[in-house]
Amino acid sequence: MRILVTGGAGYVGSVSVELLVDAGHKVVVLDSGASDNPAADLGGAELVRGSYGDRAAVAQLLAANRIDAVLHCAARSLVGESMQQPALYFQENVAGGIALLDGMRDAGVNRLVISSTASVYGMPEASPVREDAPLRPINVYGETKRTLEAAAGWYSRAYGLRAAALRYFNVAGASARNGEVHDPETHxxxxxxxxxxxxxxxxxxxxxxxxxxxxxxxDYLHVLDLADAHRLALDATAPGDARTDAMLICNLGxxxxxxxxxxxxxxxxxxxxxxxxxxxxxxxxxxxxxxxxxxxxxxxxxxxxxxxxxxxxxxxxxxxxxxxxx
Ligand SMILES: NC(=O)c1ccc[n+]([C@@H]2O[C@H](COP(=O)([O-])OP(=O)(O)OC[C@H]3O[C@@H](n4cnc5c(N)ncnc54)[C@H](O)[C@@H]3O)[C@@H](O)[C@H]2O)c1
Incomplete structure:
Protein backbone atom coordinates (compact mmCIF):
# COMPACT_ATOMS: atom_id res chain seq x y z
CA MET A 1 0.00 0.00 0.00
CA ARG A 2 1.02 3.62 -0.44
CA ILE A 3 0.23 5.47 2.78
CA LEU A 4 0.36 9.12 3.83
CA VAL A 5 0.99 9.53 7.57
CA THR A 6 0.17 13.00 8.90
CA GLY A 7 2.15 13.82 12.03
CA GLY A 8 4.51 10.97 11.17
CA ALA A 9 7.46 12.78 12.76
CA GLY A 10 5.71 12.84 16.16
CA TYR A 11 5.68 10.16 18.86
CA VAL A 12 2.86 7.85 17.78
CA GLY A 13 3.30 8.60 14.09
CA SER A 14 7.03 7.85 13.94
CA VAL A 15 6.63 4.40 15.51
CA SER A 16 3.78 3.58 13.14
CA VAL A 17 5.81 4.79 10.16
CA GLU A 18 8.61 2.49 11.25
CA LEU A 19 6.29 -0.52 11.38
CA LEU A 20 4.57 0.29 8.08
CA VAL A 21 7.91 0.72 6.29
CA ASP A 22 9.15 -2.57 7.78
CA ALA A 23 5.97 -4.27 6.55
CA GLY A 24 6.87 -3.20 3.01
CA HIS A 25 4.51 -0.26 2.53
CA LYS A 26 5.55 2.92 0.75
CA VAL A 27 5.14 5.72 3.29
CA VAL A 28 5.10 9.49 2.88
CA VAL A 29 5.08 11.62 6.04
CA LEU A 30 3.36 15.01 6.12
CA ASP A 31 4.45 16.94 9.21
CA SER A 32 4.47 20.68 9.88
CA GLY A 33 7.05 20.42 12.67
CA ALA A 34 4.62 21.96 15.19
CA SER A 35 5.48 19.35 17.85
CA ASP A 36 7.62 16.80 16.04
CA ASN A 37 10.50 14.77 17.36
CA PRO A 38 13.54 16.15 15.51
CA ALA A 39 15.38 12.89 16.21
CA ALA A 40 12.61 10.69 14.75
CA ASP A 41 13.99 7.84 12.64
CA LEU A 42 11.54 7.42 9.76
CA GLY A 43 13.31 4.44 8.27
CA GLY A 44 13.58 5.88 4.79
CA ALA A 45 10.02 7.23 4.53
CA GLU A 46 9.91 10.55 2.68
CA LEU A 47 9.28 13.56 4.96
CA VAL A 48 7.29 16.43 3.47
CA ARG A 49 7.03 19.64 5.51
CA GLY A 50 3.58 21.20 5.42
CA SER A 51 0.13 21.21 7.00
CA TYR A 52 -2.67 18.72 6.47
CA GLY A 53 -4.88 21.80 6.74
CA ASP A 54 -3.83 22.96 3.26
CA ARG A 55 -6.46 21.28 1.08
CA ALA A 56 -4.83 21.98 -2.28
CA ALA A 57 -1.38 20.88 -1.11
CA VAL A 58 -2.83 17.69 0.39
CA ALA A 59 -4.66 16.85 -2.83
CA GLN A 60 -1.53 17.46 -4.85
CA LEU A 61 0.62 15.35 -2.50
CA LEU A 62 -1.86 12.47 -2.54
CA ALA A 63 -2.11 12.48 -6.33
CA ALA A 64 1.63 12.89 -6.96
CA ASN A 65 2.41 9.91 -4.71
CA ARG A 66 -0.58 7.79 -5.80
CA ILE A 67 -1.54 7.37 -2.14
CA ASP A 68 -4.07 4.63 -1.27
CA ALA A 69 -4.78 5.49 2.36
CA VAL A 70 -4.16 8.17 4.99
CA LEU A 71 -3.20 7.61 8.63
CA HIS A 72 -4.06 10.89 10.35
CA CYS A 73 -1.93 11.13 13.51
CA ALA A 74 -1.24 14.89 13.43
CA ALA A 75 -3.05 17.11 15.90
CA ARG A 76 -2.68 19.68 18.59
CA SER A 77 -3.09 17.58 21.71
CA LEU A 78 -2.27 19.52 24.88
CA VAL A 79 -5.35 19.67 27.07
CA GLY A 80 -4.26 22.75 29.04
CA GLU A 81 -3.28 24.67 25.91
CA SER A 82 -6.61 23.75 24.30
CA MET A 83 -8.46 25.46 27.16
CA GLN A 84 -6.33 28.60 26.77
CA GLN A 85 -6.46 28.69 22.96
CA PRO A 86 -9.68 27.11 21.69
CA ALA A 87 -9.38 29.07 18.41
CA LEU A 88 -6.08 27.35 17.62
CA TYR A 89 -7.50 23.91 18.41
CA PHE A 90 -10.69 24.34 16.38
CA GLN A 91 -8.70 25.82 13.50
CA GLU A 92 -6.10 23.05 13.46
CA ASN A 93 -7.91 19.92 14.58
CA VAL A 94 -11.34 20.66 13.11
CA ALA A 95 -10.96 23.10 10.20
CA GLY A 96 -7.62 21.50 9.30
CA GLY A 97 -9.17 18.05 9.59
CA ILE A 98 -12.01 19.00 7.22
CA ALA A 99 -9.44 20.40 4.76
CA LEU A 100 -7.70 17.01 4.90
CA LEU A 101 -10.97 15.16 4.24
CA ASP A 102 -11.70 17.49 1.30
CA GLY A 103 -8.15 17.19 -0.07
CA MET A 104 -8.69 13.43 0.00
CA ARG A 105 -11.99 13.80 -1.88
CA ASP A 106 -10.31 16.03 -4.47
CA ALA A 107 -7.64 13.38 -5.03
CA GLY A 108 -10.08 10.44 -5.00
CA VAL A 109 -8.51 8.88 -1.88
CA ASN A 110 -11.20 7.40 0.37
CA ARG A 111 -9.34 5.34 2.99
CA LEU A 112 -8.66 6.98 6.37
CA VAL A 113 -7.60 6.02 9.88
CA ILE A 114 -7.87 8.78 12.50
CA SER A 115 -6.04 9.10 15.84
CA SER A 116 -8.80 9.85 18.31
CA THR A 117 -8.76 9.81 22.08
CA ALA A 118 -10.50 8.71 25.28
CA SER A 119 -10.97 12.45 25.93
CA VAL A 120 -14.09 12.28 23.73
CA TYR A 121 -15.83 10.53 26.67
CA GLY A 122 -15.09 13.21 29.28
CA MET A 123 -15.96 11.80 32.72
CA PRO A 124 -17.47 8.41 31.88
CA GLU A 125 -20.00 6.96 34.31
CA ALA A 126 -19.03 3.32 33.78
CA SER A 127 -15.67 1.58 33.62
CA PRO A 128 -14.39 -0.07 31.48
CA VAL A 129 -15.56 2.43 28.88
CA ARG A 130 -17.32 1.05 25.80
CA GLU A 131 -17.51 2.80 22.44
CA ASP A 132 -21.24 3.44 22.89
CA ALA A 133 -20.69 5.41 26.11
CA PRO A 134 -21.98 9.00 25.87
CA LEU A 135 -19.54 11.49 24.29
CA ARG A 136 -19.30 14.41 26.71
CA PRO A 137 -15.82 15.92 26.39
CA ILE A 138 -14.86 18.25 29.21
CA ASN A 139 -12.02 20.02 27.39
CA VAL A 140 -11.54 21.71 24.03
CA TYR A 141 -9.07 19.06 22.86
CA GLY A 142 -11.62 16.25 23.32
CA GLU A 143 -14.34 18.37 21.72
CA THR A 144 -12.25 18.93 18.60
CA LYS A 145 -11.56 15.18 18.29
CA ARG A 146 -15.25 14.38 18.72
CA THR A 147 -16.13 16.92 16.04
CA LEU A 148 -13.64 15.54 13.53
CA GLU A 149 -14.88 11.99 14.19
CA ALA A 150 -18.43 13.19 13.55
CA ALA A 151 -17.44 14.89 10.29
CA ALA A 152 -15.68 11.74 9.09
CA GLY A 153 -18.80 9.72 9.96
CA TRP A 154 -20.99 11.96 7.80
CA TYR A 155 -18.40 11.95 4.99
CA SER A 156 -18.57 8.15 5.10
CA ARG A 157 -22.31 8.20 4.52
CA ALA A 158 -22.35 10.92 1.89
CA TYR A 159 -19.09 10.44 -0.01
CA GLY A 160 -18.14 6.80 0.56
CA LEU A 161 -15.19 7.58 2.83
CA ARG A 162 -13.99 4.31 4.39
CA ALA A 163 -12.82 5.41 7.82
CA ALA A 164 -11.77 4.08 11.21
CA ALA A 165 -11.44 6.31 14.28
CA LEU A 166 -9.28 4.81 17.00
CA ARG A 167 -9.78 6.17 20.49
CA TYR A 168 -6.49 5.70 22.30
CA PHE A 169 -6.33 5.78 26.07
CA ASN A 170 -2.74 6.49 27.31
CA VAL A 171 0.06 5.62 24.91
CA ALA A 172 3.42 4.69 26.42
CA GLY A 173 6.70 2.94 25.68
CA ALA A 174 9.06 3.13 22.75
CA SER A 175 10.44 1.12 19.87
CA ALA A 176 14.19 0.58 19.67
CA ARG A 177 14.39 3.68 17.41
CA ASN A 178 11.59 6.06 18.35
CA GLY A 179 9.91 7.19 21.52
CA GLU A 180 8.07 9.93 23.32
CA VAL A 181 9.51 13.45 23.06
CA HIS A 182 6.94 16.11 23.94
CA ASP A 183 7.62 19.69 24.97
CA PRO A 184 6.02 20.29 27.37
CA GLU A 185 5.71 16.67 28.47
CA THR A 186 2.42 16.03 30.26
CA HIS A 187 2.46 12.22 30.46
CA ASP A 219 -5.13 2.41 30.98
CA TYR A 220 -1.73 2.34 29.22
CA LEU A 221 -1.08 1.01 25.74
CA HIS A 222 2.32 0.18 24.23
CA VAL A 223 3.02 2.38 21.22
CA LEU A 224 4.04 -0.72 19.23
CA ASP A 225 0.68 -2.37 19.96
CA LEU A 226 -0.92 0.85 18.76
CA ALA A 227 1.12 0.70 15.55
CA ASP A 228 -0.19 -2.86 15.01
CA ALA A 229 -3.74 -1.57 15.42
CA HIS A 230 -3.08 1.16 12.83
CA ARG A 231 -1.92 -1.44 10.33
CA LEU A 232 -4.98 -3.63 10.95
CA ALA A 233 -7.33 -0.64 10.74
CA LEU A 234 -5.75 0.48 7.45
CA ASP A 235 -6.43 -3.04 6.11
CA ALA A 236 -10.06 -2.72 7.25
CA THR A 237 -10.54 0.33 4.99
CA ALA A 238 -9.91 -1.75 1.84
CA PRO A 239 -12.53 -1.44 -0.91
CA GLY A 240 -15.42 -3.83 -0.24
CA ASP A 241 -14.41 -4.54 3.37
CA ALA A 242 -17.76 -4.45 5.20
CA ARG A 243 -16.07 -3.37 8.46
CA THR A 244 -15.81 0.20 7.15
CA ASP A 245 -19.07 0.40 5.17
CA ALA A 246 -19.96 2.69 8.08
CA MET A 247 -17.19 4.41 10.03
CA LEU A 248 -15.57 1.97 12.42
CA ILE A 249 -14.84 3.23 15.94
CA CYS A 250 -12.62 1.28 18.32
CA ASN A 251 -11.17 1.97 21.75
CA LEU A 252 -7.53 1.06 22.13
CA GLY A 253 -5.97 0.36 25.49
N1 LIG B 1 0.20 10.20 23.05
C1 LIG B 1 -0.94 9.82 23.61
O1 LIG B 1 -0.97 9.28 24.73
C2 LIG B 1 -2.24 10.02 22.85
C3 LIG B 1 -3.44 9.61 23.48
C4 LIG B 1 -4.64 9.77 22.78
C5 LIG B 1 -4.65 10.31 21.52
N2 LIG B 1 -3.47 10.73 20.95
C6 LIG B 1 -3.52 11.31 19.59
O2 LIG B 1 -2.55 10.65 18.83
C7 LIG B 1 -1.99 11.54 17.87
C8 LIG B 1 -0.50 11.54 17.97
O3 LIG B 1 -0.12 11.93 19.28
P1 LIG B 1 1.41 12.11 19.66
O4 LIG B 1 1.51 11.89 21.12
O5 LIG B 1 2.23 11.33 18.73
O6 LIG B 1 1.60 13.67 19.37
P2 LIG B 1 2.91 14.44 18.82
O7 LIG B 1 2.71 15.87 19.19
O8 LIG B 1 4.14 13.74 19.26
O9 LIG B 1 2.77 14.27 17.24
C9 LIG B 1 1.91 15.04 16.45
C10 LIG B 1 2.64 15.39 15.18
O10 LIG B 1 1.75 16.13 14.34
C11 LIG B 1 2.49 17.21 13.76
N3 LIG B 1 1.52 18.27 13.40
C12 LIG B 1 0.82 19.07 14.25
N4 LIG B 1 0.02 19.90 13.53
C13 LIG B 1 0.23 19.61 12.22
C14 LIG B 1 -0.29 20.11 10.99
N5 LIG B 1 -1.22 21.08 10.96
N6 LIG B 1 0.13 19.54 9.83
C15 LIG B 1 1.05 18.55 9.83
N7 LIG B 1 1.60 18.06 10.95
C16 LIG B 1 1.19 18.58 12.14
C17 LIG B 1 3.47 17.62 14.83
O11 LIG B 1 4.60 18.33 14.31
C18 LIG B 1 3.88 16.26 15.40
O12 LIG B 1 4.99 15.73 14.71
C19 LIG B 1 -2.65 12.89 18.12
O13 LIG B 1 -3.73 13.03 17.21
C20 LIG B 1 -3.16 12.77 19.53
O14 LIG B 1 -4.28 13.59 19.74
C21 LIG B 1 -2.27 10.59 21.58
Whole structure:
Protein backbone atom coordinates (compact mmCIF):
# COMPACT_ATOMS: atom_id res chain seq x y z
CA MET A 1 0.00 0.00 0.00
CA ARG A 2 1.02 3.62 -0.44
CA ILE A 3 0.23 5.47 2.78
CA LEU A 4 0.36 9.12 3.83
CA VAL A 5 0.99 9.53 7.57
CA THR A 6 0.17 13.00 8.90
CA GLY A 7 2.15 13.82 12.03
CA GLY A 8 4.51 10.97 11.17
CA ALA A 9 7.46 12.78 12.76
CA GLY A 10 5.71 12.84 16.16
CA TYR A 11 5.68 10.16 18.86
CA VAL A 12 2.86 7.85 17.78
CA GLY A 13 3.30 8.60 14.09
CA SER A 14 7.03 7.85 13.94
CA VAL A 15 6.63 4.40 15.51
CA SER A 16 3.78 3.58 13.14
CA VAL A 17 5.81 4.79 10.16
CA GLU A 18 8.61 2.49 11.25
CA LEU A 19 6.29 -0.52 11.38
CA LEU A 20 4.57 0.29 8.08
CA VAL A 21 7.91 0.72 6.29
CA ASP A 22 9.15 -2.57 7.78
CA ALA A 23 5.97 -4.27 6.55
CA GLY A 24 6.87 -3.20 3.01
CA HIS A 25 4.51 -0.26 2.53
CA LYS A 26 5.55 2.92 0.75
CA VAL A 27 5.14 5.72 3.29
CA VAL A 28 5.10 9.49 2.88
CA VAL A 29 5.08 11.62 6.04
CA LEU A 30 3.36 15.01 6.12
CA ASP A 31 4.45 16.94 9.21
CA SER A 32 4.47 20.68 9.88
CA GLY A 33 7.05 20.42 12.67
CA ALA A 34 4.62 21.96 15.19
CA SER A 35 5.48 19.35 17.85
CA ASP A 36 7.62 16.80 16.04
CA ASN A 37 10.50 14.77 17.36
CA PRO A 38 13.54 16.15 15.51
CA ALA A 39 15.38 12.89 16.21
CA ALA A 40 12.61 10.69 14.75
CA ASP A 41 13.99 7.84 12.64
CA LEU A 42 11.54 7.42 9.76
CA GLY A 43 13.31 4.44 8.27
CA GLY A 44 13.58 5.88 4.79
CA ALA A 45 10.02 7.23 4.53
CA GLU A 46 9.91 10.55 2.68
CA LEU A 47 9.28 13.56 4.96
CA VAL A 48 7.29 16.43 3.47
CA ARG A 49 7.03 19.64 5.51
CA GLY A 50 3.58 21.20 5.42
CA SER A 51 0.13 21.21 7.00
CA TYR A 52 -2.67 18.72 6.47
CA GLY A 53 -4.88 21.80 6.74
CA ASP A 54 -3.83 22.96 3.26
CA ARG A 55 -6.46 21.28 1.08
CA ALA A 56 -4.83 21.98 -2.28
CA ALA A 57 -1.38 20.88 -1.11
CA VAL A 58 -2.83 17.69 0.39
CA ALA A 59 -4.66 16.85 -2.83
CA GLN A 60 -1.53 17.46 -4.85
CA LEU A 61 0.62 15.35 -2.50
CA LEU A 62 -1.86 12.47 -2.54
CA ALA A 63 -2.11 12.48 -6.33
CA ALA A 64 1.63 12.89 -6.96
CA ASN A 65 2.41 9.91 -4.71
CA ARG A 66 -0.58 7.79 -5.80
CA ILE A 67 -1.54 7.37 -2.14
CA ASP A 68 -4.07 4.63 -1.27
CA ALA A 69 -4.78 5.49 2.36
CA VAL A 70 -4.16 8.17 4.99
CA LEU A 71 -3.20 7.61 8.63
CA HIS A 72 -4.06 10.89 10.35
CA CYS A 73 -1.93 11.13 13.51
CA ALA A 74 -1.24 14.89 13.43
CA ALA A 75 -3.05 17.11 15.90
CA ARG A 76 -2.68 19.68 18.59
CA SER A 77 -3.09 17.58 21.71
CA LEU A 78 -2.27 19.52 24.88
CA VAL A 79 -5.35 19.67 27.07
CA GLY A 80 -4.26 22.75 29.04
CA GLU A 81 -3.28 24.67 25.91
CA SER A 82 -6.61 23.75 24.30
CA MET A 83 -8.46 25.46 27.16
CA GLN A 84 -6.33 28.60 26.77
CA GLN A 85 -6.46 28.69 22.96
CA PRO A 86 -9.68 27.11 21.69
CA ALA A 87 -9.38 29.07 18.41
CA LEU A 88 -6.08 27.35 17.62
CA TYR A 89 -7.50 23.91 18.41
CA PHE A 90 -10.69 24.34 16.38
CA GLN A 91 -8.70 25.82 13.50
CA GLU A 92 -6.10 23.05 13.46
CA ASN A 93 -7.91 19.92 14.58
CA VAL A 94 -11.34 20.66 13.11
CA ALA A 95 -10.96 23.10 10.20
CA GLY A 96 -7.62 21.50 9.30
CA GLY A 97 -9.17 18.05 9.59
CA ILE A 98 -12.01 19.00 7.22
CA ALA A 99 -9.44 20.40 4.76
CA LEU A 100 -7.70 17.01 4.90
CA LEU A 101 -10.97 15.16 4.24
CA ASP A 102 -11.70 17.49 1.30
CA GLY A 103 -8.15 17.19 -0.07
CA MET A 104 -8.69 13.43 0.00
CA ARG A 105 -11.99 13.80 -1.88
CA ASP A 106 -10.31 16.03 -4.47
CA ALA A 107 -7.64 13.38 -5.03
CA GLY A 108 -10.08 10.44 -5.00
CA VAL A 109 -8.51 8.88 -1.88
CA ASN A 110 -11.20 7.40 0.37
CA ARG A 111 -9.34 5.34 2.99
CA LEU A 112 -8.66 6.98 6.37
CA VAL A 113 -7.60 6.02 9.88
CA ILE A 114 -7.87 8.78 12.50
CA SER A 115 -6.04 9.10 15.84
CA SER A 116 -8.80 9.85 18.31
CA THR A 117 -8.76 9.81 22.08
CA ALA A 118 -10.50 8.71 25.28
CA SER A 119 -10.97 12.45 25.93
CA VAL A 120 -14.09 12.28 23.73
CA TYR A 121 -15.83 10.53 26.67
CA GLY A 122 -15.09 13.21 29.28
CA MET A 123 -15.96 11.80 32.72
CA PRO A 124 -17.47 8.41 31.88
CA GLU A 125 -20.00 6.96 34.31
CA ALA A 126 -19.03 3.32 33.78
CA SER A 127 -15.67 1.58 33.62
CA PRO A 128 -14.39 -0.07 31.48
CA VAL A 129 -15.56 2.43 28.88
CA ARG A 130 -17.32 1.05 25.80
CA GLU A 131 -17.51 2.80 22.44
CA ASP A 132 -21.24 3.44 22.89
CA ALA A 133 -20.69 5.41 26.11
CA PRO A 134 -21.98 9.00 25.87
CA LEU A 135 -19.54 11.49 24.29
CA ARG A 136 -19.30 14.41 26.71
CA PRO A 137 -15.82 15.92 26.39
CA ILE A 138 -14.86 18.25 29.21
CA ASN A 139 -12.02 20.02 27.39
CA VAL A 140 -11.54 21.71 24.03
CA TYR A 141 -9.07 19.06 22.86
CA GLY A 142 -11.62 16.25 23.32
CA GLU A 143 -14.34 18.37 21.72
CA THR A 144 -12.25 18.93 18.60
CA LYS A 145 -11.56 15.18 18.29
CA ARG A 146 -15.25 14.38 18.72
CA THR A 147 -16.13 16.92 16.04
CA LEU A 148 -13.64 15.54 13.53
CA GLU A 149 -14.88 11.99 14.19
CA ALA A 150 -18.43 13.19 13.55
CA ALA A 151 -17.44 14.89 10.29
CA ALA A 152 -15.68 11.74 9.09
CA GLY A 153 -18.80 9.72 9.96
CA TRP A 154 -20.99 11.96 7.80
CA TYR A 155 -18.40 11.95 4.99
CA SER A 156 -18.57 8.15 5.10
CA ARG A 157 -22.31 8.20 4.52
CA ALA A 158 -22.35 10.92 1.89
CA TYR A 159 -19.09 10.44 -0.01
CA GLY A 160 -18.14 6.80 0.56
CA LEU A 161 -15.19 7.58 2.83
CA ARG A 162 -13.99 4.31 4.39
CA ALA A 163 -12.82 5.41 7.82
CA ALA A 164 -11.77 4.08 11.21
CA ALA A 165 -11.44 6.31 14.28
CA LEU A 166 -9.28 4.81 17.00
CA ARG A 167 -9.78 6.17 20.49
CA TYR A 168 -6.49 5.70 22.30
CA PHE A 169 -6.33 5.78 26.07
CA ASN A 170 -2.74 6.49 27.31
CA VAL A 171 0.06 5.62 24.91
CA ALA A 172 3.42 4.69 26.42
CA GLY A 173 6.70 2.94 25.68
CA ALA A 174 9.06 3.13 22.75
CA SER A 175 10.44 1.12 19.87
CA ALA A 176 14.19 0.58 19.67
CA ARG A 177 14.39 3.68 17.41
CA ASN A 178 11.59 6.06 18.35
CA GLY A 179 9.91 7.19 21.52
CA GLU A 180 8.07 9.93 23.32
CA VAL A 181 9.51 13.45 23.06
CA HIS A 182 6.94 16.11 23.94
CA ASP A 183 7.62 19.69 24.97
CA PRO A 184 6.02 20.29 27.37
CA GLU A 185 5.71 16.67 28.47
CA THR A 186 2.42 16.03 30.26
CA HIS A 187 2.46 12.22 30.46
CA UNK A 188 3.16 10.24 33.62
CA UNK A 189 5.74 7.67 32.50
CA UNK A 190 8.12 10.00 30.60
CA UNK A 191 7.88 12.55 33.43
CA UNK A 192 8.70 9.88 36.01
CA UNK A 193 11.72 8.85 33.93
CA UNK A 194 12.81 12.47 33.54
CA UNK A 195 12.62 12.90 37.32
CA UNK A 196 14.83 9.83 37.75
CA UNK A 197 17.32 11.30 35.29
CA UNK A 198 17.62 14.50 37.32
CA UNK A 199 14.81 16.58 35.84
CA UNK A 200 11.98 18.21 37.77
CA UNK A 201 10.38 16.02 40.44
CA UNK A 202 7.22 14.26 39.33
CA UNK A 203 3.95 15.93 40.31
CA UNK A 204 1.36 13.60 41.82
CA UNK A 205 -1.96 15.37 41.42
CA UNK A 206 -4.21 14.28 44.25
CA UNK A 207 -4.45 11.15 46.39
CA UNK A 208 -8.02 11.41 47.61
CA UNK A 209 -9.81 9.85 44.65
CA UNK A 210 -12.29 7.01 45.21
CA UNK A 211 -9.74 4.38 44.11
CA UNK A 212 -7.95 1.76 46.26
CA UNK A 213 -4.82 3.91 46.83
CA UNK A 214 -6.46 7.29 46.25
CA UNK A 215 -4.66 8.10 42.99
CA UNK A 216 -6.37 8.05 39.56
CA UNK A 217 -6.42 4.86 37.49
CA UNK A 218 -5.51 4.91 33.80
CA ASP A 219 -5.13 2.41 30.98
CA TYR A 220 -1.73 2.34 29.22
CA LEU A 221 -1.08 1.01 25.74
CA HIS A 222 2.32 0.18 24.23
CA VAL A 223 3.02 2.38 21.22
CA LEU A 224 4.04 -0.72 19.23
CA ASP A 225 0.68 -2.37 19.96
CA LEU A 226 -0.92 0.85 18.76
CA ALA A 227 1.12 0.70 15.55
CA ASP A 228 -0.19 -2.86 15.01
CA ALA A 229 -3.74 -1.57 15.42
CA HIS A 230 -3.08 1.16 12.83
CA ARG A 231 -1.92 -1.44 10.33
CA LEU A 232 -4.98 -3.63 10.95
CA ALA A 233 -7.33 -0.64 10.74
CA LEU A 234 -5.75 0.48 7.45
CA ASP A 235 -6.43 -3.04 6.11
CA ALA A 236 -10.06 -2.72 7.25
CA THR A 237 -10.54 0.33 4.99
CA ALA A 238 -9.91 -1.75 1.84
CA PRO A 239 -12.53 -1.44 -0.91
CA GLY A 240 -15.42 -3.83 -0.24
CA ASP A 241 -14.41 -4.54 3.37
CA ALA A 242 -17.76 -4.45 5.20
CA ARG A 243 -16.07 -3.37 8.46
CA THR A 244 -15.81 0.20 7.15
CA ASP A 245 -19.07 0.40 5.17
CA ALA A 246 -19.96 2.69 8.08
CA MET A 247 -17.19 4.41 10.03
CA LEU A 248 -15.57 1.97 12.42
CA ILE A 249 -14.84 3.23 15.94
CA CYS A 250 -12.62 1.28 18.32
CA ASN A 251 -11.17 1.97 21.75
CA LEU A 252 -7.53 1.06 22.13
CA GLY A 253 -5.97 0.36 25.49
CA UNK A 254 -4.69 -2.66 27.37
CA UNK A 255 -8.06 -3.18 29.04
CA UNK A 256 -6.37 -2.94 32.46
CA UNK A 257 -6.03 0.03 34.76
CA UNK A 258 -3.12 1.10 36.95
CA UNK A 259 -3.11 3.84 39.56
CA UNK A 260 -0.52 6.63 39.51
CA UNK A 261 1.12 5.04 42.56
CA UNK A 262 1.24 1.64 40.85
CA UNK A 263 2.93 3.18 37.81
CA UNK A 264 5.48 4.97 40.01
CA UNK A 265 6.21 1.72 41.88
CA UNK A 266 6.68 -0.08 38.54
CA UNK A 267 9.08 2.65 37.33
CA UNK A 268 11.09 2.27 40.54
CA UNK A 269 11.23 -1.52 40.05
CA UNK A 270 12.26 -1.29 36.40
CA UNK A 271 14.94 1.40 36.76
CA UNK A 272 15.90 0.39 40.29
CA UNK A 273 16.01 4.00 41.48
CA UNK A 274 13.56 6.20 43.39
CA UNK A 275 11.28 8.60 41.50
CA UNK A 276 11.66 12.06 43.11
CA UNK A 277 8.17 13.50 43.47
CA UNK A 278 5.98 16.16 45.00
CA UNK A 279 2.44 15.48 46.09
CA UNK A 280 -0.11 18.15 45.27
CA UNK A 281 -3.87 18.70 45.19
CA UNK A 282 -6.18 17.28 42.49
CA UNK A 283 -6.09 18.78 39.00
CA UNK A 284 -9.42 19.94 37.60
CA UNK A 285 -10.99 17.54 35.13
CA UNK A 286 -9.19 14.30 36.05
CA UNK A 287 -11.68 11.41 36.22
CA UNK A 288 -10.93 8.84 38.96
CA UNK A 289 -10.74 5.97 36.48
CA UNK A 290 -10.38 5.63 32.69
CA UNK A 291 -10.04 2.07 31.44
CA UNK A 292 -10.89 0.93 27.91
CA UNK A 293 -13.23 -1.88 26.96
CA UNK A 294 -11.27 -3.33 24.05
CA UNK A 295 -13.52 -6.20 22.92
CA UNK A 296 -14.45 -4.43 19.69
CA UNK A 297 -10.84 -3.95 18.58
CA UNK A 298 -10.15 -7.59 19.43
CA UNK A 299 -13.20 -8.90 17.60
CA UNK A 300 -13.41 -6.58 14.59
CA UNK A 301 -9.73 -5.84 13.94
CA UNK A 302 -8.37 -9.14 15.26
CA UNK A 303 -6.02 -7.06 17.42
CA UNK A 304 -4.35 -8.09 20.68
CA UNK A 305 -2.22 -5.77 22.82
CA UNK A 306 0.77 -8.05 23.22
CA UNK A 307 3.35 -5.75 24.76
CA UNK A 308 1.23 -3.51 26.98
CA UNK A 309 2.57 -4.55 30.38
CA UNK A 310 3.91 -1.78 32.62
CA UNK A 311 7.31 -3.50 32.62
CA UNK A 312 7.59 -3.53 28.82
CA UNK A 313 6.30 0.02 28.37
CA UNK A 314 8.51 1.50 31.08
CA UNK A 315 11.49 -0.69 30.16
CA UNK A 316 11.42 0.30 26.47
CA UNK A 317 10.95 4.01 27.28
CA UNK A 318 13.78 3.82 29.83
CA UNK A 319 16.12 2.08 27.39
CA UNK A 320 15.64 4.86 24.82
CA UNK A 321 15.67 7.73 27.36
CA UNK A 322 18.86 6.53 29.05
CA UNK A 323 20.57 6.02 25.67
CA UNK A 324 19.64 9.57 24.68
CA UNK A 325 20.78 10.97 28.04
CA UNK A 326 24.16 9.19 27.78
N1 LIG B 1 0.20 10.20 23.05
C1 LIG B 1 -0.94 9.82 23.61
O1 LIG B 1 -0.97 9.28 24.73
C2 LIG B 1 -2.24 10.02 22.85
C3 LIG B 1 -3.44 9.61 23.48
C4 LIG B 1 -4.64 9.77 22.78
C5 LIG B 1 -4.65 10.31 21.52
N2 LIG B 1 -3.47 10.73 20.95
C6 LIG B 1 -3.52 11.31 19.59
O2 LIG B 1 -2.55 10.65 18.83
C7 LIG B 1 -1.99 11.54 17.87
C8 LIG B 1 -0.50 11.54 17.97
O3 LIG B 1 -0.12 11.93 19.28
P1 LIG B 1 1.41 12.11 19.66
O4 LIG B 1 1.51 11.89 21.12
O5 LIG B 1 2.23 11.33 18.73
O6 LIG B 1 1.60 13.67 19.37
P2 LIG B 1 2.91 14.44 18.82
O7 LIG B 1 2.71 15.87 19.19
O8 LIG B 1 4.14 13.74 19.26
O9 LIG B 1 2.77 14.27 17.24
C9 LIG B 1 1.91 15.04 16.45
C10 LIG B 1 2.64 15.39 15.18
O10 LIG B 1 1.75 16.13 14.34
C11 LIG B 1 2.49 17.21 13.76
N3 LIG B 1 1.52 18.27 13.40
C12 LIG B 1 0.82 19.07 14.25
N4 LIG B 1 0.02 19.90 13.53
C13 LIG B 1 0.23 19.61 12.22
C14 LIG B 1 -0.29 20.11 10.99
N5 LIG B 1 -1.22 21.08 10.96
N6 LIG B 1 0.13 19.54 9.83
C15 LIG B 1 1.05 18.55 9.83
N7 LIG B 1 1.60 18.06 10.95
C16 LIG B 1 1.19 18.58 12.14
C17 LIG B 1 3.47 17.62 14.83
O11 LIG B 1 4.60 18.33 14.31
C18 LIG B 1 3.88 16.26 15.40
O12 LIG B 1 4.99 15.73 14.71
C19 LIG B 1 -2.65 12.89 18.12
O13 LIG B 1 -3.73 13.03 17.21
C20 LIG B 1 -3.16 12.77 19.53
O14 LIG B 1 -4.28 13.59 19.74
C21 LIG B 1 -2.27 10.59 21.58
Missing amino acids: LIPNALKAVLGGAPLNVWGDDYPTPDGTPIR SGRGFSVREVIAAVERVVDRPVPRVEGPRRAGDPPELVAAIDRAREVLGWTPERSTLEEMIGSAWALASRRAA
